[in-house]
Amino acid sequence: MGKIVDVTFTLKTYKYEKPFHITNSISKEATNIEIKVILDNGITGYGEASPSYRVNGERAEALMAMEQFIKEQIAGRDLRDYRHIFEITDKLLSAPSIKAGIQYAVMDALSEEIGLEVYRILGGAKDTIETDKTVGIDTVENMVKEAVKIRNEGFNVIKIKVSEDLKKDIEAVLQIAEATKGAEYIVDANMGYTPKEAIHFVKTIYSKGVDIAIFEQPVPAHHIDGLKFVRFHSPFPVAADESARTKYDVFRLIKSEAVDFINIKLMKSGLSDALAIVEMANTAGVKLMIGCMGESSLGINQSVHFALGTGAFLYHDLDSHLMLIKEEFRGKFRQEGPRIFV
Amino acid sequence: MGKIVDVTFTLKTYKYEKPFHITNSISKEATNIEIKVILDNGITGYGEASPSYRVNGERAEALMAMEQFIKEQIAGRDLRDYRHIFEITDKLLSAPSIKAGIQYAVMDALSEEIGLEVYRILGGAKDTIETDKTVGIDTVENMVKEAVKIRNEGFNVIKIKVSEDLKKDIEAVLQIAEATKGAEYIVDANMGYTPKEAIHFVKTIYSKGVDIAIFEQPVPAHHIDGLKFVRFHSPFPVAADESARTKYDVFRLIKSEAVDFINIKLMKSGLSDALAIVEMANTAGVKLMIGCMGESSLGINQSVHFALGTGAFLYHDLDSHLMLIKEEFRGKFRQEGPRIFV
Structure with a gap:
């Protein structure tokens, strides 16, 4: 089965239909990171990080700069041992949205491999x-x-x-x-x-x-x-x-x-x-x-x-x-x- | 994919090589229940209950008598929705070893279906x-x-x-x-x-x-x-x-x-x-x-x-x-x- 050969981050900006106002914060757009986890057999798993500076202290540009580091951390890993990847990404204390996106992309790729939806x-x-x-x-x-x-x-x-x-x-x-x-x-x-x-x-x-x-x-x-x-x-x-x-x-x-x-x-x-x-x-x-x-x-x-x-x-x-x-x-x-x- | 059509319990007695002595208890044999969860596509998942009267208050003969009830509880269920089966078997407050054996047999059958070992x-x-x-x-x-x-x-x-x-x-x-x-x-x-x-x-x-x-x-x-x-x-x-x-x-x-x-x-x-x-x-x-x-x-x-x-x-x-x-x-x-x- 598939091993991870590549991880890519793509910055995406989405505008709110109208400015979203909550206590002490007004957002006009969401800056997210689309994550791809690519396997040696061509399967791609998709995830998304939606960083929050207010809640997590995360900045998208800082997360984008971690692409290579993350790739080195998980390249070569077998998807089926996904708890290893969970453990590795549990160290991302200051990038929880990246942790989420990577972990999900791994499950998405596993899902494609074994033909069972992630929710199942x-x-x-x-x-x-x-x-x-x-x-x-x-x-x-x-x-x-x-x-x-x-x-x-x-x-x-x-x-x-x-x-x-x-x-x-x-x-x-x-x-x-x-x-x-x-x-x-x-x-x-x-x-x-x-x-x-x-x-x-x-x-x-x-x-x-x-x-x-x-x-x-x-x-x-x-x-x-x-x-x-x-x-x-x-x-x-x-x-x-x-x-x-x-x-x-x-x-x-x-x-x-x-x-x-x-x-x-x-x-x-x-x-x-x-x-x-x-x-x-x-x-x-x-x-x-x-x-x-x-x-x-x-x-x-x-x-x-x-x-x-x-x-x-x-x-x-x-x-x-x-x-x-x-x-x-x-x-x-x-x-x-x-x-x-x- | 497979739905559960049958559940069978088989009583099995295994003798200890020598009597196993712990505080206030000497066991000469283990009386276990082999559990099969059988799917409509012919796949069978295997589990085992090893009841303990001392720890759980369980008696094998009482558990054996629950075969039909358990079968009615989970027949027709789709394996892929295994949390449903976990929820149903979580009600087995006085038969935790049966709960374990059924839950595992379900995972074993799912494993056979999707071609991924249970540990994975x-x-x-x-x-x-x-x-x-x-x-x-x-x-x-x-x-x-x-x-x-x-x-x-x-x-x-x-x-x-x-x-x-x-x-x-x-x-x-x-x-x-x-x-x-x-x-x-x-x-x-x-x-x-x-x-x-x-x-x-x-x-x-x-x-x-x-x-x-x-x-x-x-x-x-x-x-x-x-x-x-x-x-x-x-x-x-x-x-x-x-x-x-x-x-x-x-x-x-x-x-x-x-x-x-x-x-x-x-x-x-x-x-x-x-x-x-x-x-x-x-x-x-x-x-x-x-x-x-x-x-x-x-x-x-x-x-x-x-x-x-x-x-x-x-x-x-x-x-x-x-x-x-x-x-x-x-x-x-x-x-x-x-x-x-x-």
């Missing part, structure tokens, strides 16, 4: 999943308009970005809930609140009879005690995202009983740590959602297969490819509105 | 491992004789069963160490000591300059605080075996910081929980060994592929097939003395 190599737990779609920070009026549009497109779960203005945030969530009845809401503060602001936020929403399915990352990444404080005072489940990058982060969160949910993103963890997080969370009774950075359809494909294969997620926030200006679709999946399947 | 489906982390061999409880003289024989057969790790007589136990370990210099020792008390006896045992051995690689299960299974007490007073690493059956047990042990090592046995955990334990232990910095019950070569094959595939174990105690009167070899591996490879 991972266990084939589900045939279909449903994604949410995200409302970025804007005026209350525009946020409600966007949410209604998303609801009308058939999405049942709406993700709402908040936390630059507590009073406005509460107003936005309440008005969206009023305008999109029957939907579920994931509210993401992207680290923007203090614990007390976060608790005021959820208690106010709760007192109005509005339900939040998941309240994501209310406080800064390293404020684990703050996260736990919010968890124990919030009527809604609290999730870690920026606080939960590696499996070691998640172990500490679980040991501290700091959260109800973990938001796994392959771009933070790669497949190797994501698999460990799935097992730990399932064992500890911590619930899981899966999210994304700025992946195109190529990168979203990775999370789709991971989610279908492990069947581990209650909520799927895999919408970045829907927010970018239409690119050539390269997913090995199909999508109808929120529903994603193979 | 699991990641192909290693090509070879080395097993220990075990000295049962006997007179000190006979234990030393047996240890020397094992050492002369080329084994570098000797497992020593102790804990029916503290003074004699210390004498046996010291004399074995003297007679088999250069070997490593795993000492297994099978729950037979109080915490204070266990600490006296290891401190005395340590004071004589003898090293123990792993001190297994000094105290009763549910005495987690006792285990932790021994761990924090022992100069040698302490392992949980009987205390660590499911992934939930291991989560509690890790959270309590109760042990240095976990002894994973597929017969306690199945593949599904064993995979979770590997990920949790690796994350938490807890070390791993893999052990066995009374498996024949068919059952040991399962642990060999699991150990090679995950590469997760510092020590391998996979010797039951060497202690049974020679049976027809049915492993998909080869063995030369302690060395096991594919």
Whole structure:
């Protein structure tokens, strides 16, 4: 069977349909790296890294400069011993998105070799999943308009970005809930609140009879005690995202009983740590959602297969490819509105 | 691809070469269940359950009576969605050895279908491992004789069963160490000591300059605080075996910081929980060994592929097939003395 003979990185820039505004960050484009893992028998495995400077400290130009190093690390390796490649790429502490893209490209090539889809190599737990779609920070009026549009497109779960203005945030969530009845809401503060602001936020929403399915990352990444404080005072489940990058982060969160949910993103963890997080969370009774950075359809494909294969997620926030200006679709999946399947 | 059309259980009895004596238990034979998972395309996957009444409360006749129920549970399932089958068999709370045998037989059939060995489906982390061999409880003289024989057969790790007589136990370990210099020792008390006896045992051995690689299960299974007490007073690493059956047990042990090592046995955990334990232990910095019950070569094959595939174990105690009167070899591996490879 195939051995790896080449690894190539290609820089790709995708423009957002409209600037994507979250707490302290406005993105006009996503700069991703398309990764090819090429075997001696001609098979090519595809992956994508979507680096996040805000979350991972990654810069695309620095990652691009690692192409030769990565190639030297894994050239000559037999795909079937993929845990070796996982171990080697686990050392990429400051390039988790590259780790993710390489690990997935290896599984994609293995999948082509043995004729079994990646989601089935991972266990084939589900045939279909449903994604949410995200409302970025804007005026209350525009946020409600966007949410209604998303609801009308058939999405049942709406993700709402908040936390630059507590009073406005509460107003936005309440008005969206009023305008999109029957939907579920994931509210993401992207680290923007203090614990007390976060608790005021959820208690106010709760007192109005509005339900939040998941309240994501209310406080800064390293404020684990703050996260736990919010968890124990919030009527809604609290999730870690920026606080939960590696499996070691998640172990500490679980040991501290700091959260109800973990938001796994392959771009933070790669497949190797994501698999460990799935097992730990399932064992500890911590619930899981899966999210994304700025992946195109190529990168979203990775999370789709991971989610279908492990069947581990209650909520799927895999919408970045829907927010970018239409690119050539390269997913090995199909999508109808929120529903994603193979 | 293949769907499961039949599952068969066959009772098999294997006699030990000599009665196998551990704390409060002497076994003359192992009563195992050979499991076949048969696909509509004629492929058959093989597994083995080696029930333990002492550890799991399992009785072979009760497990045999579950054949039809198990068949109804998994007939019609597509192998490629093996996590479904893992989920279904995870419900077998009182039949973990059947869970293990079924889960492995499914992977074995999948392996035949896609032409990739089970250890490679699991990641192909290693090509070879080395097993220990075990000295049962006997007179000190006979234990030393047996240890020397094992050492002369080329084994570098000797497992020593102790804990029916503290003074004699210390004498046996010291004399074995003297007679088999250069070997490593795993000492297994099978729950037979109080915490204070266990600490006296290891401190005395340590004071004589003898090293123990792993001190297994000094105290009763549910005495987690006792285990932790021994761990924090022992100069040698302490392992949980009987205390660590499911992934939930291991989560509690890790959270309590109760042990240095976990002894994973597929017969306690199945593949599904064993995979979770590997990920949790690796994350938490807890070390791993893999052990066995009374498996024949068919059952040991399962642990060999699991150990090679995950590469997760510092020590391998996979010797039951060497202690049974020679049976027809049915492993998909080869063995030369302690060395096991594919």
